[in-house]
Amino acid sequence: MKAKETTLQQQEQLLHRENSELTQHLASAKREIETLNGEKTALQREQHSLKQQLTQRESEVWRLNGEISSLQQSLRQLGTQLEQEKLGLSRALESQTQESADVQWRLQQQLTLKEEALGNEVRDHSETRAALRHAQLAVDEAREENRRLRESQRPAEVDDHWRVSRDEVVILNEGMLGTGAWGYVAKGEFRGKRVAVKCLHMEIVASQTLQRVHRE
Structure with missing residues (x-):
């Protein structure tokens, strides 16, 4: 009986030790589970934070893509506007060049017309002056002829005491005092x-002319 009791006691002690070990293992497993749960919670929080950051980055990417699209659209519009302005300036320059050429x-x-008109006026003036000279000569000749006729109607008295030598x-050489159809003074x-x-023009010096001057 004692042997059985001893065996039972030993078995109970063994079971108690195994139970203690199992309890310790269970407690250790619980602690490990709690640790894993804590790590899992931390990982879930980190994953949530990463998801939020990813969402923010995606939103920022969408915003940047929108800004890039807007900038590209603005650049296309600006390029079109610049091309239109360039075309307008080119046409305006061509128009101004044509207008400048026309002007x-x-x-x-x-x-050319003014030069032609001036040339015509000069010719008319020259012709007028020539006509006036011819008219003046004709008047002077008529006066001389009239005087000669009057002189021929009365006896001429010739007196040479007033004649002087040319020397x-x-x-x-101090300029002329006056000029006329026959000569100048x-x-x-x-x-x-x-x-x-009084000096006679060389082109009209003749014996008849000298006689008229002598009679004067």
């Missing part, structure tokens, strides 16, 4: 005195 052509035409007259000296000297 230059019109100015050249006006200048006694010095014509001064210049400043001169005669026997030390200042006098007015």
Whole structure:
């Protein structure tokens, strides 16, 4: 009986030790489970935080993509506007160039017309002056002819005491006092005195003309 009791006691002790070991293992397993649960919770929190960050990054990416699309659209619009402005400036420059050429052509035409008109006026003026000279010559000739006729109607008295030698007259180079159809009047000296000297034009000097001057 004692042997059985001893055996039972030993078995009970063994069971008690095994139960204690199992209890310790169970407690250790619970602690490990709690630790794993804590790590799981931390991982879940980290995963949630990462999801939030990912969502924020995706939102930021969407926002940046929208801004990029808007910038690209603005750049396309700006490029189109620049092309239109470039085309407008090119057309305006061509128009201004054409207008400048037209203005230059019109100015050249006006200048040509004015030069022609000026040439015509110069020719008309020259012709008028020539006509006036011819008319003055005709008037002078008519007056001389009239005077000659009057002189021919009365006896001529010739007196040569007033005639002087050409060598006694010095014509001064101080300009003319006057001019006419037959000649001109210049400043001169005669026997030390200042006098007015009437000189005939070379192209009309003739014996008949000299006789008329002598009669004057």
